[in-house]
Amino acid sequence: MKRRDLIKKLESAGYRIDRDDGNHTIYEKENARPVQVPRHREINENTARAILKAAGLK
Numbered sequence: 080m081k082r083r084d085l086i087k088k089l090e091s092a093g094y095r096i097d098r099d100d101g102n103h104t105i106y107e108k109e110n111a112r113p114v115q116v117p118r119h120r121e122i123n124e125n126t127a128r129a130i131l132k133a134a135g136l137k
Contacts, residue, residue: 080127082120085088092136110134 086089089106094114103115114134117126131137 080122082122085116085122085127085130088131088136089134090114090136092134094134106134108134119123119125 082130092108094106094108094111094129097113098105098114099105102118104118106114106116114130116122116130122130128137
């Protein structure tokens, strides 16, 4: 999955950039745990699925 597609899904669910730490961008939403998104053009499908699951989107 492309990183920008994953970010669009997170942002449409209300997540916003909290900070950039090293090789990851941290997205945050009120009353939800922060989600880390690696800075790669392509994100492995298993990793993308885990990020979406942690965000409560899948």
